Amino acid sequence: SQTIHQWPATLVQPVGSPLSLECTVEGTSNPNLYWYRQAAGRGLQLLFYSVGIGQISSEVPQNLSASRPQDRQFILSSKKLLLSDSGFYLCAWSVPERIYEQYFGPGTRLTVT
Amino acid sequence: KNEVEQSPQNLTAQEGEFITINCSYSVGISALHWLQQHPGGGIVSLFMLSSGKKKHGRLIATINIQEKHSSLHITASHPRDSAVYICAVNRYNQGGKLIFGQGTELSVKP
Numbered sequence: 001s002q003t004i005h006q007w008p009a010t011l012v013q014p015v016g017s018p019l020s021l022e023c024t025v026e027g028t029s030n031p032n033l034y035w036y037r038q039a040a041g042r043g044l045q046l047l048f049y050s051v052g053i054g055q056i057s058s059e060v061p062q063n064l065s066a067s068r069p070q071d072r073q074f075i076l077s078s079k080k081l082l083l084s085d086s087g088f089y090l091c092a093w094s095v096p097e098r099i100y101e102q103y104f105g106p107g108t109r110l111t112v113t
Numbered sequence: 114k115n116e117v118e119q120s121p122q123n124l125t126a127q128e129g130e131f132i133t134i135n136c137s138y139s140v141g142i143s144a145l146h147w148l149q150q151h152p153g154g155g156i157v158s159l160f161m162l163s164s165g166k167k168k169h170g171r172l173i174a175t176i177n178i179q180e181k182h183s184s185l186h187i188t189a190s191h192p193r194d195s196a197v198y199i200c201a202v203n204r205y206n207q208g209g210k211l212i213f214g215q216g217t218e219l220s221v222k223p
Binding site for chain 2: 032034036038042043044045046049059088090094099100101102103104106107109
């Protein structure tokens, strides 16, 4: 069966520090991968999606970047965190054959202080 | 104006009540999703709809494509149904990318 992992589960980082959040999927090949953010008091918003290794599309201009170094690994990064980067970050995956069926990871709660 | 609007934003019900959460959208869609988010933040997919009606246990989801409207119903509500319910859509020709509503926070009192 397929599973999706995210780590860390929670993170407190100072403004200006770097960030690396990791997402890995098991049990499937060539998944579509997504990073979403839920800022406090706001709805979920798509940040990045990837249809393959090294293929990243950005949905909103921001202080973050994403990379996909391996088929089932999706990384969200920042060189210098801003207060506005605080939020709940969710990774999700779908298979190309059933693109509308999306499965969410457990999420990472990031607090920038 | 958001492309996906939910109402109400907050809802308090007594155990046993019938609950309805509404979702309206303003774009052409390929599919609509109802998601459940518990206090810890984890999200579970409840339904994916492109037409008609689906039922799972005490949960029922309907969609009217012509009116661009969907409803999520919970029958015989229970305190364990307390969660945030989120409507999301796949915009037509945009693949798996989701656009989300703001969510409805439901609290069911015993």
